[in-house]
Amino acid sequence: MPSAAPAAAPSAAERFSFRGAFAERAKKEIAKYPEGRGQSAVLALLDLAQRQNTRTNCVTDAAVETIASMLSMPRMRLEEIASFYTMIHRKPVGKYHLQCCQTTPCMLRGGDRIQRCIEETLGIRNTETTADGRFTLSQVECLGACANAPVVQINDDMFEDLTCEDMERLLAQMKKGEASKGMPKGMPKGMPKEVLKPGSQCGRRGAEPREA
Amino acid sequence: MVKVLVDDTEQECEEGMTVLQACEQAGVEIPHFCYHDRLSIAGNCRMCLVEVSPGPPKPQASCALPISEGMAITTDSPSLRAARKGVMEFLLINHPLDCPICDQGGECDLQDQALAYGFERGRFVENKRSVGEKFMGPLVKTVMTRCIHCTRCVRFANEVAGVDTIGMLGRGEDVEITTLEQTLDSELSGNVIDLCPVGALTAKPSAFRARSWEVDKTFGIDVMDAVGSNIRIDSKDGRVLRILPRLHEDVNEEWLSDKARFSCDGLTRQRLDQPYVRKEGKLQAVEWQEALALVAQKTRQARARCAALAGNHCDLESLYALKKLLQGQGSQMFDARQGGAQFDPSLRGGYLFNTTIARVAEVDALLIVGANPREDAPTLNARVRQAWLHGKLRRAYGVGVRCDLTYPCHWLDDKPQRLLKIAAGKDGVFETLSMAKRPMLMVGYDALERSDGKEIWRLCGAIAEKAKMVREDWNGFNLLHRSASAVGASELGFNRGLEGVQSLLVAMAKGCVDVTFVMEADDFDTEALDRCFTVYIGHHGERTAQVADVILPSAAYTEKSGTWINMEGRVQRGFAAVSPPGKAQASWRILRALSETLGAAPAWNDLQGLRENLTKEHPELGEQDRPLKAAWTSLGKAGALREEAIVARCDNYYMTDPVSRASETMSACTRTRRELRTAASRTSASQASRP
Numbered sequence: 069m070p071s072a073a074p075a076a077a078p079s080a081a082e083r084f085s086f087r088g089a090f091a092e093r094a095k096k097e098i099a100k101y102p103e104g105r106g107q108s109a110v111l112a113l114l115d116l117a118q119r120q121n122t123r124t125n126c127v128t129d130a131a132v133e134t135i136a137s138m139l140s141m142p143r144m145r146l147e148e149i150a151s152f153y154t155m156i157h158r159k160p161v162g163k164y165h166l167q168c169c170q171t172t173p174c175m176l177r178g179g180d181r182i183q184r185c186i187e188e189t190l191g192i193r194n195t196e197t198t199a200d201g202r203f204t205l206s207q208v209e210c211l212g213a214c215a216n217a218p219v220v221q222i223n224d225d226m227f228e229d230l231t232c233e234d235m236e237r238l239l240a241q242m243k244k245g246e247a248s249k250g251m252p253k254g255m256p257k258g259m260p261k262e263v264l265k266p267g268s269q270c271g272r273r274g275a276e277p278r279e280a
Numbered sequence: 281m282v283k284v285l286v287d288d289t290e291q292e293c294e295e296g297m298t299v300l301q302a303c304e305q306a307g308v309e310i311p312h313f314c315y316h317d318r319l320s321i322a323g324n325c326r327m328c329l330v331e332v333s334p335g336p337p338k339p340q341a342s343c344a345l346p347i348s349e350g351m352a353i354t355t356d357s358p359s360l361r362a363a364r365k366g367v368m369e370f371l372l373i374n375h376p377l378d379c380p381i382c383d384q385g386g387e388c389d390l391q392d393q394a395l396a397y398g399f400e401r402g403r404f405v406e407n408k409r410s411v412g413e414k415f416m417g418p419l420v421k422t423v424m425t426r427c428i429h430c431t432r433c434v435r436f437a438n439e440v441a442g443v444d445t446i447g448m449l450g451r452g453e454d455v456e457i458t459t460l461e462q463t464l465d466s467e468l469s470g471n472v473i474d475l476c477p478v479g480a481l482t483a484k485p486s487a488f489r490a491r492s493w494e495v496d497k498t499f500g501i502d503v504m505d506a507v508g509s510n511i512r513i514d515s516k517d518g519r520v521l522r523i524l525p526r527l528h529e530d531v532n533e534e535w536l537s538d539k540a541r542f543s544c545d546g547l548t549r550q551r552l553d554q555p556y557v558r559k560e561g562k563l564q565a566v567e568w569q570e571a572l573a574l575v576a577q578k579t580r581q582a583r584a585r586c587a588a589l590a591g592n593h594c595d596l597e598s599l600y601a602l603k604k605l606l607q608g609q610g611s612q613m614f615d616a617r618q619g620g621a622q623f624d625p626s627l628r629g630g631y632l633f634n635t636t637i638a639r640v641a642e643v644d645a646l647l648i649v650g651a652n653p654r655e656d657a658p659t660l661n662a663r664v665r666q667a668w669l670h671g672k673l674r675r676a677y678g679v680g681v682r683c684d685l686t687y688p689c690h691w692l693d694d695k696p697q698r699l700l701k702i703a704a705g706k707d708g709v710f711e712t713l714s715m716a717k718r719p720m721l722m723v724g725y726d727a728l729e730r731s732d733g734k735e736i737w738r739l740c741g742a743i744a745e746k747a748k749m750v751r752e753d754w755n756g757f758n759l760l761h762r763s764a765s766a767v768g769a770s771e772l773g774f775n776r777g778l779e780g781v782q783s784l785l786v787a788m789a790k791g792c793v794d795v796t797f798v799m800e801a802d803d804f805d806t807e808a809l810d811r812c813f814t815v816y817i818g819h820h821g822e823r824t825a826q827v828a829d830v831i832l833p834s835a836a837y838t839e840k841s842g843t844w845i846n847m848e849g850r851v852q853r854g855f856a857a858v859s860p861p862g863k864a865q866a867s868w869r870i871l872r873a874l875s876e877t878l879g880a881a882p883a884w885n886d887l888q889g890l891r892e893n894l895t896k897e898h899p900e901l902g903e904q905d906r907p908l909k910a911a912w913t914s915l916g917k918a919g920a921l922r923e924e925a926i927v928a929r930c931d932n933y934y935m936t937d938p939v940s941r942a943s944e945t946m947s948a949c950t951r952t953r954r955e956l957r958t959a960a961s962r963t964s965a966s967q968a969s970r971p
Contacts, residue, residue: 142444
């Protein structure tokens with residue numbers, strides 16, 4: 069069966085294949101499912117492809133093409149899946165993807181101020197990426213950490229109990245590139261915790277009451 | 281069986297049915313958009329809400345809920361009505377209020393159901409969302425703002441048509457149906473127009489031409505392929521506007537091929553609307569009397585040296601009248617296999633699609649010889665795909681031109697010699713076929729129209745016999761016809777001999793024929809006509825009309841009441857939707873007038889009389905809408921085969937006969953497909969060159 073022919077054949081530079089640890093992991097993901105049911109690994113593979121692409125942090129057309137042929141799936145099915153899940157990006161995303169929660173608890177605890185702080189510091193608005201391609205801001209709905217509102221998710225990590233000062237500090241650290249070493253979307257997960265410490269920024273360990 | 285209560289009436293249903301189906305069986309109509317009984321269940325429109333007990337205390341989508349013993353279903357209550365009203369209001373939130381300029385108006389599910397469940401005014405004051413148009417080729421017009429995301433088109437393309445270029449991208453408010461700017465590369469793409477419950481996908485060729493209630497609806501039979509699809513011809517002001525499928529479970533279900541649906545604009549172009557006679561080398565318009573008198577004079581002189589050739593669209597009545605006319609002259613030279621297909625027209629079991637179209641669903645092993653069912657009979661191919669998708673079909677083999685059939689087919693070879701191996705019974709293919717419970721063999725015109733066609737035909741018969749494909753309750757030998765008149769002509773004895781038209785053309789070229797009647801046939805070597813006086817009875821000024829000495833204009837298939845027999849031997853009748861242009865007449869009428877001018881007036885004066893005579897002579901053809909029964913007889917011993925590969929006899933699905941060749945829509949389709957295929961071959965070439 070012919071899969072959807074792409075508008076133009078990907079050139080050599082655009083071709084995609086899983087490399088090194090990513091290739092191993094991809095194989096493992098497919099092997100999780102019974103023979104012939106490898107398509108179930110589609111989300112895992114899309115995520116891996118996105119993490120491997122440290123240049124634009126998104127799933128490229130070439131990657132879609134490759135995964136489609138790996139799983140013998142029509143290209144259109146992959147496009148549908150990739151466009152449905154917000155964690156999969158089809159357009160370039162900055163090295164730091166800031167997802168700022170604006171659902172009620174976060175908003176009541178000043179989530180909107182946090183977002184404004186990001187906007188002003190970086191000079192970008194919701195859905196935009198900075199000119200240097202380092203930061204992307206997305207306004208999102210509940211991230212599931214309401215007890216520690218307001219919350220911002222940066223790549224794979226949550227930053228909770230934020231104040232504008234915290235946010236500014238975090239942004240400055242990221243800008244300085246302190247956190248860039250070994251960062252994020254790669255497979256060894258997370259960022260150097262000693263520099264950019266995820267979790268509660270006011271020292272809470274859980275949802276215990278704050279000291280007044 | 282499972283017993284359920286539908287609105288307090290007891291209903292016996294089959295196990296595994298859904299609540300919606302149970303309600304429909306009980307005669308209660310449940311409003312729905314996304315549910316379609318020939319597609320998988322999506323359950324995303326939420327319109328088909330009902331209450332069930334025992335069950336959750338809130339309305340349930342009945343299309344996705346299986347029935348269980350003792351289930352009580354409530355289909356109408358104040359709370360249900362409120363719930364449906366709510367669903368309807370949400371569906372209408374982003375649906376534009378453009379019914380006055382929408383082609384779906386009058387046949388729109390959303391419009392109809394909004395009448396029953398909609399609010400009288402909208403409460404939504406925010407901006408409506410608008411979606412850009414999508415390109416879906418020259419047949420399907422899109423206004424995607426109207427889309428309610430039922431995904432019927434996506435499911436149809438995936439499941440029935442077997443193309444995966446259409447999908448639903450995004451989520452929530454950003455959801456869009458799209459093809460990523462690609463044509464739907466399918467011969468069945470027009471069906472998404474019928475499936476679309478709103479005006480998002482409408483027919484491009486007939487856009488803005490008429491309202492559904494303004495058109496005259498006539499029941500007809502399609503002649504573009506040999507399936508004999510049941511069609512409804514919609515006409516207005518004496519012109520055919522569009523052709524739609526008519527439900528027939530055993531023939532075309534509710535699908536129709538694109539050529540059958542959209543080639544109707546060819547019916548108004550290049551038409552012959554008055555008789556012509558060649559005078560001093562030029563065709564000149566004349567009156568009927570003059571033309572008929574000339575033909576009669578020539579025919580009288582020629583006596584038995586008359587011959588006739590009929591085309592793919594001919595109805596039973598015209599073929600019968602033409603045969604009688606020639607027999608009256610003492611001639612037995614006639615044939616309707618203009619492409620030169622070779623098979624024995626006296627062996628019914630050898631030329632029918634014996635398995636019958638409906639039972640294709642049961643097939644578990646398939647051998648295709650010299651055919652491309654996807655193009656020869658798209659609706660039939662969709663059934664084979666269903667057999668592969670939902671049925672037991674696991675092995676499909678092909679001998680002939682490699683093509684994409686929308687299901688996996690193992691192409692063995694393009695040379696017919698491969699069949700000898702199978703017939704010898706010593707290879708895996710033979711084993712698969714003979715072990716199968718419902719094996720099927722399809723031999724097509726690519727093989728039969730070769731000069732050794734009859735040998736391939738006999739060899740296929742031998743394979744069918746040896747692999748025991750013909751059993752008491754199953755006949756797996758099938759001839760996949762391309763011509764809608766092939767079976768009818770064979771039944772009437774209009775087709776003669778194994779060689780068929782080839783021997784006829786040779787006789788003409790040798791000068792053994794003085795007068796040749798060519799009825800609606802343009803796809804043969806017209807050079808053979810050089811040495812005889814040619815009378816063309818047809819409707820399009822095409823190849824044969826150019827070399828004819830007399831042209832007698834006839835009615836096309838939408839302009840006459842006629843009977844056709846489809847490839848499985850099903851006698852079906854169509855009716856005239858419009859009158860033929862100018863002075864054109866139905867062919868049987870022309871032939872009757874000619875017989876009278878010849879002084880040999882037939883016993884019948886009208887269509888009724890003709891049909892009575894016909895059925896008296898061929899009593900089996902009197903019974904309509906049931907496949908003819910054929911006893912199996914051996915097809916004879918196969919002779920030598922040529923070493924050459926089987927080649928495709930028609931390279932363009934969209935243009936195969938005078939009507940479709942005259943159609944602008946079909947030429948647009950041809951262009952789009954060519955572009956698509958060139959792009960695809962470029963991609964695969966570059967992929968092949970990858971390290």
